[in-house]
Amino acid sequence: MDLIIYSPRIEASMPMLRNILMIVIKRYKSLSLPLPREFCRLAVLNPPREAIELLMRLGNSFMRLWGGWVPEFLREVMIVEPSAMIDCYDSIDRLRMSVDLGVSIARLIIKYRLSGRVDYDEWLGLFKEGVTSLVLPDGPVVVVDDYIQFIKNATKSNNSILLGPLMPMPIDLMVLISRGELGINYLSGVVNYVITYIGDYVVTSRDLTEAFIRLINDRGYISFIKSIGLPIIT
Numbered sequence: 287m288d289l290i291i292y293s294p295r296i297e298a299s300m301p302m303l304r305n306i307l308m309i310v311i312k313r314y315k316s317l318s319l320p321l322p323r324e325f326c327r328l329a330v331l332n333p334p335r336e337a338i339e340l341l342m343r344l345g346n347s348f349m350r351l352w353g354g355w356v357p358e359f360l361r362e363v364m365i366v367e368p369s370a371m372i373d374c375y376d377s378i379d380r381l382r383m384s385v386d387l388g389v390s391i392a393r394l395i396i397k398y399r400l401s402g403r404v405d406y407d408e409w410l411g412l413f414k415e416g417v418t419s420l421v422l423p424d425g426p427v428v429v430v431d432d433y434i435q436f437i438k439n440a441t442k443s444n445n446s447i448l449l450g451p452l453m454p455m456p457i458d459l460m461v462l463i464s465r466g467e468l469g470i471n472y473l474s475g476v477v478n479y480v481i482t483y484i485g486d487y488v489v490t491s492r493d494l495t496e497a498f499i500r501l502i503n504d505r506g507y508i509s510f511i512k513s514i515g516l517p518i519i520t
Contacts, residue, residue, distance in 0.1 A: 326374035
């Protein structure tokens with residue numbers, strides 16, 4: 287690929303992404319987006335309301351991140367650059383699995399709050415069963431909203447653009463452990479940070495951006511990431 291664009295899953299990155307994509311489209315005539323194919327198809331062929339309703343079934347976070355601007359953007363591309371190729375490379379089924387995983391994580395956090403105990407095998411099993419990998423397309427320009435995908439594919443691209451801090455979420459660390467790409471000795475620390483991030487930061491923040499900022503300002507977490515050796519740019 288010629289260009290990989292990393293856009294963290296926070297609201298603050300979306301206006302920057304929206305502004306840069308039309309420039310990219312005009313230059314490369316091609317774009318791959320981390321969105322469900324079903325959503326993009328509806329956004330282009332049907333009234334925008336139907337595409338938005340599809341996203342709403344996946345939860346408010348998906349709607350806040352993508353629903354407000356993507357249908358209009360895709361229709362604008364059809365007018366401004368009708369020969370451009372747009373590829374949406376995710377699927378509704380995979381995103382539904384991520385929603386189910388989020389519900390299961392919430393249940394485990396509640397279980398911990400009530401009992402004060404953590405069953406680490408249960409946490410690990412949940413991620414081994416509930417996470418499916420996603421292969422990036424081999425297109426000229428690929429937008430990535432997943433930290434793991436970005437660090438694994440950045441070297442395959444001639445250029446990269448970051449539209450926000452590059453830092454793994456605790457969920458990303460759990461995924462790496464479940465795949466055997468991060469040592470099991472980190473499991474207890476990672477689970478504790480998942481509980482803190484989801485159970486404290488996300489729940490008590492106005493949006494995902496504020497929760498992410500709180501995570502970035504968590505010196506303990508930053509030190510933990512550095513001890514693992516994963517790349518961060520804040």
